[in-house]
Amino acid sequence: MTRHTTTLAATLLLGAALLGPGTAAVAQPGRQDVYVAPGGSDSAPGTAAHPIRTVARAQQLARDRAPHLTTDLTIHLAPGVFRLDKPLTLDARDSGTGGHRIIWQGSGRTVLSGGRQVTGWRPVPGHAGLFAAPEPAGMDNTRQLYIDGVREQRAQGQLPVKLTATDTGYTASADTLAHWHDPSDIELVYTAGEALWNVQRNGLGQWTEPRCPIASATGTTITMAQPCWDNSTRRVEFPDIPGRTVNMVGPGDLTNGRQPSFVDNARELLDTPGEWYLDRSARTIYYLPRAHEDLRHADVEVPALEKLVDGRGTATAPIQDVAFRGIQFSYATWLTPSSPEGFSEIQAGYTNTGVGAYATQGLCGFVTGGTCPYASWTKEPGNVSVSQSRRVEFSDDVFTHLGAAGLDLGDGAQDATVRANVFTDISGNGVEVGGVDQPQGGEMTSGVQVTDNHLYGLPREFHGGVPIVNGYTQHDTIAHNEIDHVAYSAISVGWGGWPDKIMQPATPNVSHDNVIADNAIHDYMLALDDGGGIYTQGITGTSLTDGEKVTGNVIHGQWGLGKAVYTDNGNTYETISGNVLYGAAYFDVGTPHVDYRDALGNNDPTLIQGNYWEQGDRDGTNKGVITTGNHLLSTPAAAPASIVSAAGIEPTYRWVLQRPVDGRSAPDAPSRVGTFAVAGKLYVTWNPTVAENGSPVTAYVLTTTDGTHRVTTTVPAADFLRTGYATVPGLTDGRAYTVTVAARNALGAGFASLPSAPVTVGAPADSLAAAPTGAKALPAVDAVSLHWTPPKNTGATPVLAYRITVSDGRTITAVGRDALVSQPTAKGMTRVIDGLTPGTAYTFTIAAVTGNGAGAPVSVTAKTTG
Incomplete structure (x- = not known):
């Protein structure tokens, strides 16, 4: 045995150990196996002694051998980074045969990367502390930059002018933006706020965070990019229901007297250590390093690819019997939001796209030319995606440092397994299953098992995203996952229920026999509102027998306004049983909706049985909503140990909770800072950070200023989470103050939030609240x-x-x-x-x-x- 053989064999054994005791066994080497190592050569035979270098060559060897399998064929990927110059594109030729599988087996620290390293950093003359480097060859845009695995923030800040909406954009109060370096780089972001404590409500619904690029700025005229602008401001509304769109998904106009929440991707806002900016015209990346960062030795990565794995089977030739195990998928982006399409969000990361989409998409049966069978909205793409497949597996993998959705199992994905993976630091959705249009040609998404995964610290960029989103599917199981520290809902299922707002039945669909069971969900809805731990709308089956089952879940620690189990519009035939639910910021289980499939006036059939909750509703039948045998939870400690211990990741796979992911740093910024004033002090509230970045938040640091004087207040995280607000005393009456909030963990204090709106301190009128x-x-x-x-x-x-x-x-x-x-x-x-x-x-x-x-x-x- 040569020295190289010994080393590779040792690394394979080490990789199996690093993956943990719950990992699917690393396949035993077979005669047809392929060995790949970053230091190999594609002219080698691909044996353990002489590995090849690239996954592209490994794919070709596997395709050559696949028709002759007598056992599973394993592609052994040694530890290291495999940089892809194009996606690993799969089709039926990459399938296992004869009942055997093709297994892409990582070994500990195997990374499939779509990133390019940024080198050649130099100081920028005249700009203290600022560095620049040439954009890597072969790419002309990206939306993310990472330093040693830490996602850095694009240059962002407050809008320097006031805007008045026009048909094509805005008129600004001054010509400031016209003098900025490149206004066409800029995106205006509309964060969903609350009509509370001096926080303005923006966005296209409390559950969305749309963004549109600027096309140009000339003088005080701001022209917004099309079609994003029309798709976000011209949605079809009912003439007799002001502000309500025909398809019932949020308001029809992004502006409606509202200002953008902040500006993203402007060179003029590059003023805080940890921020960066890509000058596309000069093909130059600018970065303002933090105090501890030395760019000469740091690993600086920008994602270039939009896909890492792109599985494209067909209905007649699906991808079959393929597994990806022990692999980290990292450094991919998504460029559509940077294009004139922007990000005109509907819900759960779905968007209006295309010229005139506002007038047709989601409008089947409502307007002439409305797209059918229902939605035709655009789903976030997966940086790893598979459609039209059979028995595809992703296990023991890490999905991180990604710019779209993590994993998309699209139309026709059947009997897939997603088990014991980590999903974190992802711009949008974590796992997507199926879609919101009814599948054509009978090719269902079905039998997908999403189990024992840890999904946390996401989404990072498109905050209306969801860790697990499931569309029109059958026989899917979402079970034993732990989901925490997420911006909006944790699990979202179904679609097409909104017509009940106009007294019409929910859109028919093909879903049935889906199960959401034994998940542990906590610290959710940290950024947006009107969602839930488990959110479902639309028809879930044909009866309570085959309708959706929500059982054995433990859900607590909701921040935004919503429900633990949210049965939203048209939610029909759902069974909610044996769950432990507490700490919701409205209801534990959603309120009933009228079932408009007939004229009887009944509610959508729902069974709520045997839950342990704080809601305490009495047993009864409310026109088809059956509530029976539930238990008032006097304290969380009184919840049955059998339910609590069974929820979340199963014992065999609990090592996944300690799975290391690079990128430990100070926390991301909190959001939505609101204030009000009394004599001598401010009351301050905010939304916690989604991304703790590897270390729990221990405190929040408030900086209060009137422009001259500055007050710093440190608030223990536990105190804030208990009360929801903090106070800043010792202020001067008659002065207007703003507040920023930063989160602190063991690694330091992170970015400060955007400042609150100014508020003047002073004694309010001496009046008290009316009675509840x-x-x-x-x-x-x-x-x-x-x-x-x-x-x-x-x-x-x-x-x-x-x-x-x-x-x-x-x-x-x-x-x-x-x-x-x-x-x-x-x-x-x-x-x-x-x-x-x-x-x-x-x-x-x-x-x-x-x-x-x-x-x-x-x-x-x-x-x-x-």
Whole structure:
């Protein structure tokens, strides 16, 4: 055995050990196996002793051998980086045969990369601390830059002018943008805000974050790129429902008196260490290093490819029996949002694209020429994608440092396995299964198993994305995943339910027998609103027997306004059973919707059974919505250990929670900073960061300034998560202040947020909140679920909390993000009051607490059971 053979064999064994005890076994070497190493040669035979160098050559050897398989053929990829100059494109020739598989087997630190290293950094004269380097050859654009595995921030900041919308863009209050280096590089981003605490509501719905490029700036005239502008401002609205689009997906106009939230990708905003800018015309990358970074020795990567793996089977010649194991997929981008198409978001990363799309897409049956069978919206592409396939497997892989969706299993993907992978640091969706158009020619997406994966810290760029999004599919299972620290919903299923807003039935589709079970979901909806831990809309089957099953999930720690299990428009035949649900910022389970498939006035059939929740609804049948056998969760600790321990990643695969991913750094910036003022101090709220970057957030650093004086306040993360706000005392009445917020972990403080709108400190009018309304108490043996609706009139300041007085002498202060967001949106509040005596009557008095104190109370009486 030569020295090289010994080394490669050792690395293969090391790779198996690094992947963890739950990893699918590394295939035993066979006579037909192919060996690949970064130091190999494509003129070699591809044996363990003489490996080849590229995956392209490995693919050719595997294709030559595939028709003659007598056992599985494994392509052994040694540790190291395999740089792709084009995607690994698969078709039926790459399939296993005779019941055997083609296995692409990584070994520990195997990386398939679409990136190019950036070298040749030099200081920029006249710009202290700024460095520049030539763009790598063979590429002319990218949206991401990474230094030692850390995603850096494109130069961004506040808009320096006020804008007034026109048919083609805006008129600016000054000609500032026209004098910037290249206005056509700039994107205007519209973050969904809240009508709360001086935060403006933008976006195309609370669940979206669209962005459109500028085409040109001349004087004060800002011309926006087409078709993004029309697709985001001219959506077809009902004449009698102002602001509501015909297809029911959000408002019809991106502007409507709103300003963009921030400007992205402008050289003039390159002012913070860790920011970068690509000057496309000069083919030069600019970067402002952090204090600890030495660009002479750093690994600086820009993604060049938009696809790493592109599996394109056909209905008659599908890709079959292919597995990818132990591989890290990294450094791919997605350039459509940089084009005139922009990112005109609908929901879950789907967009309007194409000239005139606003007038046709998603409008089947509503307007002449509306696209059918329903949506025809554009799905985020996967940087790794497979369609028209049978028995494709991705296991023990890492999907990270990606610029689109991570993995897309498209139309016709059947019996696929996605198991024990990590999905993190991805711009958009994590895993996409199927689509939102009904498949043509009978080629269903079906039998897909998405199990035992860890999905976290995403999406990083398109914040309306979802870790797991499942469209019109059959017999899929999404189970035993852990999903945490995500911007919006954790799992999204179904489509086509919006017509119930105009009293029409949900769009028929082919879905049935899908299961979402035993997932652990927490710290979700950290950036956007109106979603859930598990969000479903549209028809899920033909009956409760084959409709969607949501069972055994443990969901808690919601930040934005929504529901733990959200049964949205047209959600028909869903069973929600045996889940543990708490800490939602509205309801644990969504409210019923009318079923417009007939004229009977019933609700969409739904079964809500045997859950452990804080909602506390009584057993009953509400026109087809059956609620039975649920249990009031007095405290999270009272949840059955059998459900809690079974949720999330199964014991065999729990090593995936410790799977190392490069790119540890300080956290990303928080978002949506809002304030209000009283005498001598500010109240401040914000949305936590999605990306903790390898170390938990321990504190938030607030910087408050009136332009002359600066105050720094450090708030422990635990305190903020408990209350949802912080205070900055010691300020001067009559002065206007802004606040930025940065998150801190063990690796330091990260980027500061964009500043809040200015607010003037001073004593507000001396008025208190009116009484809450609709109070009710739903009793159990030793606890009640207390419900109320926030007061419409809160006096001079918003609601901070609620004071609950119990007739046993206790006073409980209900704080948290839900107390802040429920009042301006008139959503209900829920709190469980435990420690009660069975069979005893209690009175509960509730008052809203504002900056001026506790307001008028409302009382409700209930008797515990038992």
